[in-house]
Amino acid sequence: MDIARHIALVDELCFRPFPAEHGPSDGGTAGPGHFTAVLESSHGLPDGDPAERAVTVEQFEKDRDALYERLSLRWGETDPWNLLTVLLRSEREEIPEPWAELSARAHVAHLWEVEGTGRWVAVAVADRDEADEVRLLAVVTREAPP
Structure with a gap:
């Protein structure tokens, strides 16, 4: 993990103008009022060994915690x-983006x-969907958390 590069990207996203439309952004996605950057991603884990996935999740959690520090x-x-x-709240109320998507992808931020x-x-490990790659994410938004 290149922590300096990840922090530089988070810093940049804190001041970059948000796009008017939803779409791809440097290494992630963006929409009105938010960016989601993929800082790290696994490769081939959806079809791979569950033990290898667990090791990757553990490593990405350590990387998330290093960013937190x-x-x-x-x-x-x-x-x-x-x-x-x-x-759980999204089942009975509308949760704004990017929080709805982040809660569907990650356990803790x-x-x-x-x-x-x-x-x-927010920094989080997206590992909730076992049919998808594991990702270390940084979310920058003007939307306060719900």
């Missing part, structure tokens, strides 16, 4: 955010409100 020095320590509660930017940053 660096970013918390800047923006403060926060408790992990349980995305299952957001996912680290989350900060970045002072002076009007934006929120």
Whole structure:
């Protein structure tokens, strides 16, 4: 993992203008009011060995936590955010993007409100769907978490 490169991308996304339409963005997706950047991705895990997937998830969780350590020095320590509660709420209420998608893909995120930017940053491991690759994600949005 290139932590300096990941932090530089998060910093850039905190100030980059949001696109008017949904679509691809540098290494991820974007839409009105949000970016989702794929910082790292597994390769071939949906059809692979479950043990290999577990090892990859564990490594990406360590990488997420390393990002948390660096970013918390800047923006403060926060408790992990349980995305299952957001996912469960989506059954009875409309959850705004990018939070609905993030809760469908990841279990836990680290989350900060970045002072002076009007934006929120979340880092998470997307591993909820075993038919998909495992990904380390950074989400930057102006939408406050639900």
